[in-house]
Amino acid sequence: EVVLTQSPATLSLSPGERATLSCRASQSVSNYLAWYQHKPGQAPRLLIYDASNRATGIPDRFSGNGSGTDFTLTISSLEPEDFAVYYCHQRFNWPPLTFGGGTKVEIK
Amino acid sequence: QVQLVESGGGVVQPGRSLRLSCAASGFTFSRFGMHWVRQAPGKGLEWVAVIWYDGSDNHYADSVKGRFTISRDDSKNTLYLQMNSLRVEDTAVYYCARDYGPIDYWGQGTQVTVSS
Numbered sequence: 001e002v003v004l005t006q007s008p009a010t011l012s013l014s015p016g017e018r019a020t021l022s023c024r025a026s027q028s029v030s031n032y033l034a035w036y037q038h039k040p041g042q043a044p045r046l047l048i049y050d051a052s053n054r055a056t057g058i059p060d061r062f063s064g065n066g067s068g069t070d071f072t073l074t075i076s077s078l079e080p081e082d083f084a085v086y087y088c089h090q091r092f093n094w095p096p097l098t099f100g101g102g103t104k105v106e107i108k
Numbered sequence: 109q110v111q112l113v114e115s116g117g118g119v120v121q122p123g124r125s126l127r128l129s130c131a132a133s134g135f136t137f138s139r140f141g142m143h144w145v146r147q148a149p150g151k152g153l154e155w156v157a158v159i160w161y162d163g164s165d166n167h168y169a170d171s172v173k174g175r176f177t178i179s180r181d182d183s184k185n186t187l188y189l190q191m192n193s194l195r196v197e198d199t200a201v202y203y204c205a206r207d208y209g210p211i212d213y214w215g216q217g218t219q220v221t222v223s224s
Contacts, residue, residue, distance in 0.1 A: 034210040034211070041216070043216045044203070049209070049210035050209075055212065091210060095155075095158070095167040096169050096170070101152045
């Protein structure tokens with residue numbers, strides 16, 4: 001099973017600041033890595049797929065990069081609606097599909 | 109637009125059964141594989157099961173294998189999760205989700221609470 005480790009667990013930032021979230025895989029997942037945004041009571045939202053491709057309708061302040069075992073999600077300038085929990089997810093080696101433990105981006 | 113609406117959650121005693129449904133609309137349901145993913149209180153996302161677009165194959169997380177069954181009815185555009193021998197640790201919000209390579213669309217979830 002591929003274990004995904006996200007860091008930090010919590011990121012305290014102000015609107016307008018840059019957020020950098022990390023996801024490390026226990027073995028290579030090639031570029032089959034996605035990022036989701038999740039707010040309480042809502043459906044998770046796909047942001048990035050295949051490591052660096054923005055999903056439909058996602059603003060360009062969200063970007064992803066990486067391959068193999070190390071990946072990053074960057075939010076270039078935080079908007080108020082960006083404060084949420086972010087999960088990485090791999091579909092290279094499955095079953096099982098696996099998710100990271102999440103990074104909570106909170107308002108400082 | 110793509111919509112996934114889960115239903116069937118509730119409070120159930122350990123050892124009992126529950127069947128979840130997920131009504132899909134806004135896309136050709138029969139062309140897509142579908143997943144169930146859950147989130148226990150205070151925890152992250154945990155994949156539960158997948159069914160192929162044509163129903164020819166399915167897979168389960170070890171934590172539910174032998175107890176849960178995923179199925180689909182393409183004539184009703186509906187995905188199901190039959191949950192038997194429920195345990196306290198199955199308490200979670202259950203989401204259905206569409207497979208487009210990556211999982212792209214999710215429902216808003218249905219709460220399942222297993223408690224005596």
